[in-house]
Amino acid sequence: MKLRLIATAAILATFGLGSAFAVGTHEDREAIMKKVGGATGALAAIAKGEKPYDAEAVKAALSTISENAKAFPDQFPPGSETGDKAASPKIWETFDDFKAKSLKLSADADAVLAQLPADAAGVGAALKTLGANCGGCHQVYRIKE
Amino acid sequence: MFARLIRILLCLIGVGVIGAVAFYIVTAPSPQPDEHWAGLGDPDLANGERIFWAGGCVSCHAAKGAEGEAQLVLSGGLPLASPFGTFHVPNISPDETAGIGGWTLAQFGNAMTRGVGRNGEHLYPSFPYGSYARMTAKDINDLYGYIRTLPKSTNVAAPHDLPFPFNIRLSLGGWKFLYFTDAPRVTLASADDKVKRGQYLVEGPGHCGECHTPRNALGGFLADQWLAGAPNPEGKGRIPNITPGSKSIGEWSEADIATYLETGFTPDFDSVGGSMVEVQKNMARLPAEDREAIAAYLKAVPARQ
Numbered sequence: 201m202k203l204r205l206i207a208t209a210a211i212l213a214t215f216g217l218g219s220a221f222a223v224g225t226h227e228d229r230e231a232i233m234k235k236v237g238g239a240t241g242a243l244a245a246i247a248k249g250e251k252p253y254d255a256e257a258v259k260a261a262l263s264t265i266s267e268n269a270k271a272f273p274d275q276f277p278p279g280s281e282t283g284d285k286a287a288s289p290k291i292w293e294t295f296d297d298f299k300a301k302s303l304k305l306s307a308d309a310d311a312v313l314a315q316l317p318a319d320a321a322g323v324g325a326a327l328k329t330l331g332a333n334c335g336g337c338h339q340v341y342r343i344k345e
Numbered sequence: 346m347f348a349r350l351i352r353i354l355l356c357l358i359g360v361g362v363i364g365a366v367a368f369y370i371v372t373a374p375s376p377q378p379d380e381h382w383a384g385l386g387d388p389d390l391a392n393g394e395r396i397f398w399a400g401g402c403v404s405c406h407a408a409k410g411a412e413g414e415a416q417l418v419l420s421g422g423l424p425l426a427s428p429f430g431t432f433h434v435p436n437i438s439p440d441e442t443a444g445i446g447g448w449t450l451a452q453f454g455n456a457m458t459r460g461v462g463r464n465g466e467h468l469y470p471s472f473p474y475g476s477y478a479r480m481t482a483k484d485i486n487d488l489y490g491y492i493r494t495l496p497k498s499t500n501v502a503a504p505h506d507l508p509f510p511f512n513i514r515l516s517l518g519g520w521k522f523l524y525f526t527d528a529p530r531v532t533l534a535s536a537d538d539k540v541k542r543g544q545y546l547v548e549g550p551g552h553c554g555e556c557h558t559p560r561n562a563l564g565g566f567l568a569d570q571w572l573a574g575a576p577n578p579e580g581k582g583r584i585p586n587i588t589p590g591s592k593s594i595g596e597w598s599e600a601d602i603a604t605y606l607e608t609g610f611t612p613d614f615d616s617v618g619g620s621m622v623e624v625q626k627n628m629a630r631l632p633a634e635d636r637e638a639i640a641a642y643l644k645a646v647p648a649r650q
Contacts, residue, residue, distance in 0.1 A: 237614035243612065288581070331616070335609045335625065338618030343582035 221251040224280035231289065232268045232275065236305075240266040240331070247324035255316060258323060262316075265330065266309035273299040288341045298341055372518025374467050376455040385450070389483075396488045398630040400550040401495065404623040405434045418605065425471055425487070427578055429564065430507030432471040432535055440497035454485045460521065467517035470525075476552035477526035477547065485601035507582070524565035528538025530554060531571055531646050543642025546574075546635060556584045556620070573649035578621060590648030602640035603633070 205321040239261035243336045246258065275290050276298070291298045371510060403411070406419040421436035445453060448463055455461040460474035470476060473594035510516055530548045533540060547553045558566045559575040568571075574586035585593045594602065601612045604626040609617040617625045 206364060233615075238615075240610070240616040244610065251503070285582075331609060334616035335618070335622040338616055339622035342618040343460070343580075345582060345618055 226284040268307035301337040372396035374461040382451040383487040393487035393491025420500040423504040429511045433503040438498040473552040543638035599640040603636040
């Protein structure tokens with residue numbers, strides 16, 4: 201009797217935990233990355249001269265990158281390993297490194313925000329710094345379907 | 346009765362011996378004739394460096410994770426997992442004993458273009474000589490000259506770890522007989538100089554097809570599936586189709602492809618990933634005209650689904 205109670209509690213706890221962390225579907229993850237990609241595209245358009253330099257637009261794009269890169273690792277809680285073919289199992293095997301890589305992008309964006317580039321060339325240089333983070337993380341943790 | 350059995354047995358042995366001799370003659374390592382490597386003069390080191398990055402030498406031969414100047418130490422040692430066992434990439438720094446500093450141009454060139462090692466042995470095609478076979482003697486001379494200017498390393502890589510029968514180098518002669526060719530991978534009807542340059546870079550030094558083309562069970566390319574995409578040899582996922590029929594990049598313009606190779610960004614600002622990250626970094630070091638040539642060629646090859 202007692203044993204059954206414990207078992208029930210354990211099952212409830214497991215499922216309870218599971219639902220409490222019901223984030224981390226492929227769509228959620230992709231949506232965040234698309235925001236980062238969109239902001240990167242906005243910066244690139246300015247860097248390449250396709251759009252005029254606009255301090256507010258640069259600020260907005262950098263903030264988007266910073267916020268989303270900071271939140272991104274939360275999309276990969278323990279137990280969410282399955283169901284996303286684009287997410288490498290290595291994310292959970294070396295989660296600290298994965299998280300550090302995402303937070304570094306966020307920190308790099310914050311650093312650019314603190315010393316906002318004043319022209320298109322400055323945006324281009326910032327983009328190079330930020331962009332290196334993309335490939336650096338995707339090299340290890342993203343799987344092409 | 347017994348005598349007849351003996352006779353049959355002897356016949357079979359005879360056939361076996363003749364077969365083995367024929368196999369060896371047909372599949373013996375065949376280096377280039379000596380004159381192929383003669384009279385090339387002093388290497389053009391700037392062109393050698395350009396070919397060095399086009400060939401992506403550092404991606405396998407530098408220490409894992411090496412960046413910047415450290416990439417230029419070609420110490421080897423990286424393990425390459427494959428369906429045929431694990432290869433350990435050799436030291437190709439100019440060190441006289443641990444590396445290839447003591448090699449002649451002909452020895453280097455025959456390894457690059459014929460898959461023949463310094464001692465006349467077959468090399469494993471994990472070293473992509475099946476692509477490098479298309480490289481000109483001039484580019485090989487320039488590349489070797491450039492590699493000889495790089496730092497020396499005394500690192501000695503572990504021997505390959507391959508199960509039977511892949512550990513028998515003689516069997517590679519059979520593989521070469523079946524699949525080794527220095528002919529163009531595709532015939533392009535009206536190729537201008539730009540497309541031809543792209544064809545040279547992609548099919549030769551760039552060795553793009555080694556990952557982007559599917560293979561049969563023996564590791565030979567499926568001829569009608571050139572650059573049509575393949576399973577990822579390093580694990581999960583796929584290496585994408587890069588022909589005009591590709592779902593991922595078929596819609597890209599030539600400029601999109603060239604920009605991707607330069608910056609690592611796709612047209613919708615997704616980024617390069619997986620083992621292509623290293624490749625893209627190498628491609629970013631090429632002159633823009635080479636990236637544009639690669640893009641032009643990729644738009645000219647037959648579309649595959």
